[in-house]
Amino acid sequence: MSRLDPLFAPRGIAVVGASRDPSKLGAVMARSLRAFPGTVVGVNPRDADPAAARYAGVAEAASAAGPIDLAVLCVPASVSAAALTDAAAGGARAVLVCSGGYAEAGGPGVAYQRELVAAAVDAGIALLGPNTSGFxxxxxxxxxxxxxxxxxxPPGPVAVVAASGGVNHALAFLLAEAGLGVSLAVGLGNAVDVGAPxxxxxxxxxxxxxVVALHVESVDDGPxxxxxVRAASARVPVVALVVGRNDVAEFARSHTGALATSWRTxxxxxxxxGAVLVDDERALVDAVTALSVLRLPPSAGPAVGVVTAQAGPGLLHVDGLRGRGVPVPAFSAATVSRLGELLPPLTYQANPVDTGRPGPGFGSVLAAVAADPGIDLVSAYALSEPDALDLPGVVDPAAGPLVxxxxxxxxxxxPQRQALRDLGVPSLTSPAALTTAVVALIDDARAQARASAAPPVAPAVVDLPSGELDEDAAKTLLGRLGVRTPPRRACHDRAAAHRALAELPGPLAVKLLDARVVHKSDVGGVHLGVRDxxxxDAALDALEGLGAGRFLLESMAPPGVDLLAGASRDAVFGPIVLLGLGGVVAEALADVAVAPATGSPEDAGALADELAGRALLDGFRGGPVADRAALGAVLVALGGVLLARPELESVEINPLRVTVDGLIxxxxxxxxxxxEHRV
Amino acid sequence: MSRLDPLFAPRGIAVVGASRDPSKLGAVMARSLRAFPGTVVGVNPRDADPAAARYAGVAEAASAAGPIDLAVLCVPASVSAAALTDAAAGGARAVLVCSGGYAEAGGPGVAYQRELVAAAVDAGIALLGPNTSGFxxxxxxxxxxxxxxxxxxPPGPVAVVAASGGVNHALAFLLAEAGLGVSLAVGLGNAVDVGAPxxxxxxxxxxxxxVVALHVESVDDGPxxxxxVRAASARVPVVALVVGRNDVAEFARSHTGALATSWRTxxxxxxxxGAVLVDDERALVDAVTALSVLRLPPSAGPAVGVVTAQAGPGLLHVDGLRGRGVPVPAFSAATVSRLGELLPPLTYQANPVDTGRPGPGFGSVLAAVAADPGIDLVSAYALSEPDALDLPGVVDPAAGPLVxxxxxxxxxxxPQRQALRDLGVPSLTSPAALTTAVVALIDDARAQARASAAPPVAPAVVDLPSGELDEDAAKTLLGRLGVRTPPRRACHDRAAAHRALAELPGPLAVKLLDARVVHKSDVGGVHLGVRDxxxxDAALDALEGLGAGRFLLESMAPPGVDLLAGASRDAVFGPIVLLGLGGVVAEALADVAVAPATGSPEDAGALADELAGRALLDGFRGGPVADRAALGAVLVALGGVLLARPELESVEINPLRVTVDGLIxxxxxxxxxxxEHRV
Structure with missing residues (x-):
């Protein structure tokens, strides 16, 4: 039995703060609960009236009306801790606190929240809220x-887990409008005890x-x-909407009292x-519309066959799929030949297939595309034309996954949508909604494939170089991690530098070597192309002019595309790895992708394909191609150092150059x- | 009277190719037209039956049943030209051809389409289609x-003008579902005569x-x-959805027989x-939902005040507005003070305003925000809570624009949405839809402001430099256009180059001067930092090694941010101007913005703010700030040359450097x- 059963499946409920004034929260809540078939009682010490099922306390209510598992507290913040204690004494094992005036409001609310939490801990009961609209x-x-x-x-297959009570309600209404129902819909509010996990x-x-619809505003326990989410998505798809892409931190804090978490991380x-990510609440509804009916098997790269009865909407759909990077590949020769038999010659028989005005043969076209060995999902668009086509009647659910x-x-x-759903075929109302649904189905299949891949091996523990962590030591560490660096010499005087010049393949980079100087280039601490x-001597003179006592001489690398690759600690989620394009343009674009450091090399290497400038990594204008596996290995190695070495804050390679000879x-x-962070 | 009145407002209609077989196009069309209160007759030479209102020809039908303005041709493509001629002879002044099998199908269809068009021209009648689902x-x-x-x-305020018949229908259904109706909804199909203009x-x-909902796949007459669109948007808002952001050209061509036009241009x-642009058909529905009820006055930079009854959905909305660059500014002191009187202290009283659970005072909050002199539009979100708030009852339509x-x-x-609409207040069903609606209202206000600005002056006709159009001549032209270039000398021999070295402020760039070599850097034709x-001599030796006979010596410019600025000819829309960030990263991102060359300097300068990397132009990391007015002046000058000089194909400045001293x-x-293009 779950700790939350008394909260979500109570035998009896007490509304504490029940009021005769119909506009008061307590009265509204009592009205909401009227349809509940179990016990519902009111509690109001100053207005007890057992004849109206209103008692002086939860204990009185329980002895009169039977067990009360859940107390809904509709009392001012200042007395809520006392009300919780009273409820627990009366046998309640869960409380819901809807009202605000706690940490999100600041001032005395911070103390009220602390007292409320302490009371819940003392009583050992589950607390949903405060500052939520409930469930x-x-x-x-x-x-x-x-x-x-x-x-x-209506009841249905979608569970809503929303940071905000308002969003919980807004989503429930949107789902109902889309013809879906909910199993459980919860608004977490300040989430001082019961949280999304x-x-x-x-x-x-x-x-x-x-399917679970998850709305996230901030996270305090990332792991x-x-x-x-990992456990839930192994069983059912989890679709997540994360708010805060843009700077809304101040308003967000006023909302639940929590600091906004990094949206990207x-x-x-x-x-x-394992979650499927969406960009807004309508995309969330589209995604759960699809995933509540259909889940594709795990697949690293599922491909889509598109069939449309009308070219124009089909074109909108395919344009959208291409924009989202969904593979819409050419069909096999056998499929092309079969389509040629099924369709009149005027129609477009590539992928997408344009059937022209559809007839009963539409189902055979769908089946032919589903049978193509390169196709994992068929996406079809049609206008309802009952004279021409009974879509649910021609769909063969055994032919393969269809949306x-x-x-x-x-x-x-x-009624057609309902009939399709009964066949396991999700349906959407517009080309754009269909695009969102296809992307969600595919993202979920990919997430499952990632999850079912072998778990990453524990990072090897490497020794840190002794002494100051300057560039030379950092590169020694990289060497131990298997990351290639140019041949180099750390030199403590000019004579050593001249020996290095003789030994290293030129031309050389000559750099200031000082762990305290992080941005060497900005201060003139890097001289390139030194040949004799x-x-x-000119370079050393200049560096000594900067106060340098030590120098790093290094063979220069061949040209290529510069990346930034690093690992750092996120305050909420722990070690993460980061990949970005180098240079000031990429920096201005904030073109970086992140992943948890615990992911696989494949996941880390795939960050390259999340970059806006990814074309640069695929031989742009005759340039080199970045080996994703090698990139993933570098990132996982950097992340592994942070996982294994708690004394490190971050490791950053900038630039990590993609060359024809590989990464360096x-x-x-x-x-x-x-x-202060080294606890 | 419009040439299209016989098409869209006919007195009588003949269905040519009327059939007894209910599944045939002619029978379906006759069923569709059954509700039309004017004359509807069938024409079928092989199955005439005047008792069933089916005649041997349009003339027979007209003499029996009264004037036939519109003939709907449901006949094979091979005989459609003849059917058109017959219809015209019978008095029809418009035809609709729904069937396909014309240019979009290739083969003999191309000739059928040519014959059909010729017949329409001969008869002097309007032709909608072929290959459309009608109107x-x-x-x-x-x-x-x-x-x-x-x-x-249902009937209503939205006109749909869709390239595709399928999209016309899909949009009509989506509009109906959103509670809207249409005035006229047209699918253009192959648009051989009647087109969007x-x-x-x-x-x-x-x-x-x-409001007009415009769907565009390809354009053959850009001007x-x-x-x-300019004429229409002066009267009502025009919302445009352009398909083809991604590579869908082959399928698009199969659809209407037209080549895809550049999506960006x-x-x-x-x-x-003057059109408002949207990204998909749902955004189009949201935009017309708003613009069919409310149009803001022209404004170069309208700002939004947000009021929300629930923080969570409000946060989603504000996050969306910020992501779309909508100004949500701080309120005036007077507004802040008024909100303090209206709201309990726990609520968030900045912009956005979080009212907490709303009551009758919600209307006063809306009015207070609308009264703020810095606010042009109030955007409010609330969950329907009839116990707490009668939204239509508390809205004061005189307070200011509200969505x-x-x-x-x-x-x-x-019913609340209908009541709000009657008050001139558009309503949407979700935070994301509200965001799209706000963006559309604001884009339309900006478009009106641009349209009401003074028309651009005709470009000054400049003389082109005589002789070969090499870099020196191109820079002479730029000088005549008022675009700054570094001091330079074109040198025909080494002696001249050495004189230039003595005269020009150093260091110098020394370049190959040859109009045939466009990418000088790629071939080693540019030497930088020449000081003595x-x-x-080393540079000249190298250039002579490339076969150079002439050299350009130029003072080097200070560092800065490099842009690409140009003007070129679009095959459909004529001269355009283009602005992009310089460098390979920007090139890989295809981060460019375009505008017609006929726009104002303000419009052209605003292209800078459409670039993904625009942060680089605003003093990024201590760099220079790009003067938008100066940038606009350069672009308009480049465009003006193309407008005035038909012998030029393009003028491109790459790089145009943004420096602390301005553009160079x-x-x-x-x-x-x-x-072949110089007709």
Whole structure:
């Protein structure tokens, strides 16, 4: 039994702060709960009226009406801790606190929240909220929210786990409008006790749930969330909407009292844990529409066959798929030949297939495309034309995975959509919605493939070089990690530098060697293209002018494309790896991709394909091609050092150059954790 | 009277190719037209039956049943020209051809299309299609399409002008689902006669239309489309969806027989003509939902005040607005003080305003924000809570422009949305839809401001330098255009080069001067940092080694950010100007923005803010700030040369450097038009 059963599946519920004034929160909540078939009682010490099922305390209510598992506290923040203690004394094992005025409001609210949490810990009961609109479980006729209208949302396969009560309700309404229902829909609010990981864990035992819609604003325990998403997505798809792409931190803090978490890192961590990411709440509805009916088997690179009955909407759909990087490959010769038999010669028979005005043969076309060995999912668009085509009637569910976009009058389309769903075929209402659904199905198949790959091996523990962590030591570390660096000599005087000039293949880079100077180029600490003793002396003179006592001489690398590759610690999610394009343009674009350091080399190497400037890594204008496996190995090695060495804050290679001879690290910086972080 | 009145407002309609077989196109079309209150007759020479209103020809039909303005041809492509001629002889002044098998199918279809067009020209009648699903005008009960279900779409304020018949229907259904209706919805198909400009012109006299939804796949007459959009958007907003962002050219060609037009240039041309651009068909529905009810006055930079009753959805909305670059500024002191009076202290009273659970005072908050002198539009989100808030009841339409997002059960929200619309307040169903609507309202206000600015002055005619158009001549031209270049000397021998070394401020760039070598750097034709006679001789030796007979010596410019600025000829839209970031990273990202050359310097300068890497132009890492007015002046000057000089193909400055001292052109290439294009 889950710790959250008393909260989400209570035998009896007490509304604490029940009021006769119909506009008060307590009265609204009581109205919301009216349909609940179990016990619902009111508690109001100053207005007890057992005849109206309103008692002076939870204990009184329980002895009169039977067990009360859940107390819904509709009392001011200042007295909520006392109300919780009273409820626990009366036998309640869970409380819901909807009202605000806690940490999110600042001032005395911070103390009220602390007292409330302490009371819950003392009593050992589950606490949802405060500052949330509650939750609903339509199949239990349980609407524990102060928006009674949400009782109209039907039961169904979607669990909503939302950071915000308002978003929980907004999503429930949008799902209902899309013809879907919910198993459980929860708004977490300040999430001082029950958080997203707890609800995801609770859902593990809920076989009504076929997909989870997760809304995230901020995260305080990154590893717990990642573990919960990993466990949940192994069973059902998890679709995540992370807010805060742009600077909304101040408003977000006012909302739940939490600091905004890095949007980029949160998305990367959730994705790595198996979640499908979406960009807004409508994309979320589209994704769960598809994933609540259909889940593709794990696949590293599923491909889509598109069939359309009308060219124009099909073109919109394919344009969208291409923009999202979905493979829409050419068909096999056998498929092309079969389509030639099925379709009149005027139609377009490549991928996409344009059937022209559809007839009963539309199903055979769908089946022919599904049978192509290179196709993992068929995506079809058609306008509803009952005179010409009975789509549910011609679909063969055994032919292969199919998702459909269906335009038409709502009343005509609704029964067709239901019939398709019964066949295991999700349907959407527009080409763009179909695109979002296809992307979600494919992202989920990829996530499953990543999850089912062998778990990464524990990072090898490497010895750190002794002494100061200057560029030479950093490159020694890189060498131990198997990352290639140019031949080099660390020189303590000019004579050593001249010996190095004789020994190293030229031309050389001559650099200031000082761990305290991180941005050497900015201060004139790097001289390139040094070929002879005269040039070396000039370079050494200049470096000595900067106060340099030590020099690094290094063979210059061949030209190539410069990347930034690093590992650092995220305050919430722990060690992460980062890949970006080098140079000031890429920096201005903030063109970087991140992933948890615990991922596989394949996942890390795939970061290259998330970069806006990825064309540069694929032989752009005759340049080199970046080996994704080698790139992944470098990133995983850097991340591994952080996982194995708690005294390190970050390791950064900038630039890591892509050359025709492979990757080579031209500069590296290792940073120790500040004392205060070394607990 | 419009040339298209016989097409869209016919007195009588003949279905040519009427059939007894209910599955045939002619029978479906006759069923679609059944509700039309005017005359509808069938024509079938082989199955005439006047008792069933089916005649041997259009003339027979007209003499029996009254004037036939429109003939709908449901006959094979091979006989359609003859059927058109027969219809015209019978008095028809317009034909609709839905069937395919014309140019889009290739082969004999190309000839059928040519014959059909010739017949229409001979007869002097309007021809819609071929290869379209037709049109509908619900207020006239006129459904001239072979998708009879579209008769369920109600009359309303949206005109749909779609390249594709399928998209026309898909949009009509989506609009109906969003609670909107259409005035006229047209699918253009192959558009061999009636095209988007014609329909836009026809709509000028249609006062039922309050907004136009325009879907574009390809354009053959750019200036005609631009002029039509300009005229239409002066009267009502035009929202445009352009397909083909990604490579879908082959499929697109199979669809309507037309080559895909440049997506980027088409968007730029439509935007410059006053259209609001959207990214997919759902965004189009959101945009017309807003613009069919509300149009802001012209404004160069309208700002938005956000009010939300629930923090979470408000956060999604504000995150979206920030991502789209919508200004959500701080309020005035007076507004802050007024909000302090209206709201409890726990709520967030900046922009966005979080009211907490809303009550009747919500309307006063909306009015207070609308009254802020820095706010042009109020965007509000609320969940429907009839117990707490009657939104239509508290909105003061006189307070200022307002757009609303309203979540809740569909049945509860629908009447509220209607009541709001009657007050001039558009409403959307989700935070993301609200974001799209706000962006559309603001884009339209900006487009109106651009359109109402003074028209650009005609470009000054400059003389082209005589002789070969090498870099020196190109820079002479730039000088005449007022574009700054570094001091330079074109040298015909080494002695001249040494004189130039003495005269020009150093260090110098020494370049090959040869109009035939466009990419000088790639062949080693550029030597930088030349300071003395020894270095100059080395450079000249190397250039002579390349076969150079002439040299360009030039003072080197200070460092800065390099741009690419140019003007070229688009095959469809004519001269355009282009701005991009310089360098290989920007090139790999294809980070360029384009605009018609006929725009104002303000429009051209604003291209800088469309670049992904625009941060680089605003003092990134202590770098220079690009003066938008100066940039606009350069681009307009380059465009002006192309407008004034038909013998030129393009003028490109690469790089145009942004320095602390302003813009300076470091290299320039002028290209003449190929002979075959110089008509």
């Amino acid at each position: 609903l479980d339509p199949a239990r006729a349980l609407t524990a929210t102060f928006v009674p209208g949400v009782a109209s949302v 707890d609800v995801l864990g609770h859902l593990a035992a809920d076989d009504r749930t076929r 717990a969330l990642v573990a919960a 949160t998305r990367a961590a959730l994705r790595s844990a 459909v976009g269906l335009g038409g009058p709502a009343e005509q389309v609704r 003793a005269v040039e070396l 690290a031209l500069d590296a910086v290792v940073t120790l954790r500040e004392e | 509908l005008d619900p207020a006239r009960a006129l459904t001239a399409t072979f998708v009879p279900g579209v008769a369920s779409v 014609d329909v836009l012109g026809h709509l000028a006299a249609d006062d039922r239309t309050r 005609a489309l631009v002029a039509a 088409t968007r730029a041309a439509l935007r410059s003509a 609303v997002g309203l979540g809740g059960p569909a049945e509860q929200v629908r 006679a020894v270095e100059l 052109a470091l290299d320039a290439v002028v290209t003449l038009r190929e002979e």
